[in-house]
Amino acid sequence: MDHKEEQEQELEVLKSIYPEEFEEISEGEFRIRLEPEEQDSTTPLTLGLYIKFTPTYPEEVPEISIETIDGSIEIDEREKLYSELMNVAQDSLGMAMVFTLSSLLKDLLTSFVIERREKRKKVEEDKIRKEIEAEQAKFQGTKVTVASFLEWKENFDKELEEKEKATKSLAAIKKEEAKKLKLTGRQLFEQDESLAKSDMTYMEEGDVTVDVSLFEREEDMSDEEEEDNSVLDLVRNSND
Template sequence: MSRDYEEDQKNELEALESIYFEELEILDEEKRNKFKINVYTEGFREEQDGLCCNLVFTYTPKYPDDKPIVEIEEEINFESNIKQKVEDAINSCITENLGTEMIFSVVGCTQELLNSLFDQIKIEREEQREKKQREIEEIEQKKFEGTIVSVESFMNWRNLFEAEMGIAEKRAKENEANRKLTGRELFLKDQSLLDSDIRFLTENGDSIENVKIDESLFQNMDLEEDLPSGDESDDPDWKPT
């Protein structure tokens, strides 16, 4: 006895309309051999977030012994190779169920795949969110840690700072001036130190004349450089040789 394909298709479509009464739409009312079913991930309609598409089915004359025509349309949030994965899953499901009414199985395997793919997308979203949060926290942490200073980086900073403030130039001038002063001039440079020593002696009842000088301390000094040339010295202790 030959199979009544039209009757089988009619009965299946009626069953599908009762199952997917909100998702199914007949596209050919006269022949009733073409229709689409909206497939989406859990919570898509409430949250407006997830994966969604329409599966457009067309019965072939000898369906279900022959494969139906299935098209994927109006994809939402299909990234990368999601559509290809859905097509592969549908073809595999059709092959496994060839010879029996299979539309319900095709819709079911598609929805299961979309849920699985979207779960992976949510995991990736969370990983990206956590990565971004870590980057923000690292930036904030660096504000408190400051910059690690090495000897080399400190010396570079100090040289630059001194150059900007004129410290290096001032120090160089002072060193140059000190190199030109004789030992006597360096000693007499700080008048406050000299006055302090005299005050200390007089307060203790001593006189400057009674101070004993250890001449050995000055043996290595070139005193001639300390003495002014000529006879017009203002130093009362100076005596010509």
């Protein structure tokens, strides 16, 4: 049997196996529409296995390509499909291989659908788990770890040190203010020349200026008189 007859016989078998899925394009060129065993209603996936016989098929691999009819496949998924199909085609040289290739593609599609469903399920479960953990954290508070405690301790020590510095500065200021309050009116007057100058500005014409030194001399004289009186008292007491 020559290659032509082998190809015609295989085509007849394929048409009977895939009465609705088989689509003849031209002589020795056709496409078979394939779906996974378990279709996903959320993301349906349907591919077409395109085959074109070479003159010496099945002694050599036919032209093979994959067409996306419904849904989409990722680049890595497409690469996996081609790799698997070519490996099986090489192992099937000399025999009718299109049904084997079609079955393989159908199985791979089914595995893709299951993997996608599992990934989507995991994403949904992770989302729900995070939402539950977030709600529980509102009532449980933040969990303390060694790292978080050390960070808190460092911040606490810095804050305490800053408060101590501020307290010492405030105490120093109050101490200085207390010293100023202990000064007499005369001392304050002598320390602050602006007080004397300000009094001068409010004096009207004809007012008498006050010489502070006069009061100082009077105070000195009164002190001397008190000392003399004390001496006299001592002398009188001794004579008596």
